Amino acid sequence: MRKKPGAGLRVVQVSDCHVSSDPDTDSRGVMAGSTLESLLPAILKFDPDLLLLTGDVSEDASPESYGRVSAMLSSIDVPVLALPGNHDNPGVMARCFPRGPWGGPLFYAHQGWQFVMLDSTRPGEICGFLDHGHLEGLRQGLARSRAEHLLVALHHQPVEVGSPCFDRYPLQDPELLLEILEKEPRVRGIAWGHIHQDYSSEYHGIRMLGSPSTAANTRPGTEKFTLDESGPACRWMVLGQDGVIQTGLLRV
Numbered sequence: 001m002r003k004k005p006g007a008g009l010r011v012v013q014v015s016d017c018h019v020s021s022d023p024d025t026d027s028r029g030v031m032a033g034s035t036l037e038s039l040l041p042a043i044l045k046f047d048p049d050l051l052l053l054t055g056d057v058s059e060d061a062s063p064e065s066y067g068r069v070s071a072m073l074s075s076i077d078v079p080v081l082a083l084p085g086n087h088d089n090p091g092v093m094a095r096c097f098p099r100g101p102w103g104g105p106l107f108y109a110h111q112g113w114q115f116v117m118l119d120s121t122r123p124g125e126i127c128g129f130l131d132h133g134h135l136e137g138l139r140q141g142l143a144r145s146r147a148e149h150l151l152v153a154l155h156h157q158p159v160e161v162g163s164p165c166f167d168r169y170p171l172q173d174p175e176l177l178l179e180i181l182e183k184e185p186r187v188r189g190i191a192w193g194h195i196h197q198d199y200s201s202e203y204h205g206i207r208m209l210g211s212p213s214t215a216a217n218t219r220p221g222t223e224k225f226t227l228d229e230s231g232p233a234c235r236w237m238v239l240g241q242d243g244v245i246q247t248g249l250l251r252v
Helices: 032-046 063-076 090-096 132-144 174-182
Strands: 009-014 050-054 080-083 106-110 113-117 149-154 187-192 199-203 206-210 233-239 245-251
Touching: 009 032, 032 063, 032 233, 032 245, 050 063, 050 149, 050 187, 063 090, 080 106, 080 113, 080 149, 113 132, 132 174, 174 187, 187 233, 206 245
Parallel strands: 009 050, 050 080, 113 149, 149 187, 187 206
Antiparallel strands: 009 233, 106 113, 199 206, 233 245
């Protein structure tokens, strides 16, 4: 019998899969499809209620790559909330993952929590951006929300994580987002991908969580991408009815 980290809404965050259309194509020296598949038993054992897919799902933005990831995640048999990363093509990705911020922020309610999915990508750019329309959609959605607790997700990090190799490609003008969220006392956490490493801190009482990659990760604090030999990982969360977020990593 598995040991539960705690009672509450069970969520797995899968990020930066970098899967290609060709199963024999590698990403940063690893077979990204195989590493994602190797994590599935740990995810199934955790028994999530919901899965967050936080960007760079594909390496080549091909329909075939999204189909491969969708087929693998279908074995988990839970709702998938997806958002694109800088490697993704949102229009292509949306065909396989319809629950996403494809026409503006996605608000999705589940067991007393509301998930807010934000598209921080801009075509041709590595850094993240949230334009005026997206921010206004966020304000309006927060005003309409009646959820007790909110978890916000995007691809790009809104704070420095202490690793120059990724801190040079953050969310631009993050204060525009943080100013909105820090005024909303129901926001319990902000989760993102992009940084290929585990990150956890707190900002104005909000839990800040960066997820590692299911493909290749870097050692924290490095100037250049330096492969972390501990291998692929994804984040688990247990979201309590009291608003508390318990979290850790799942590995092979």
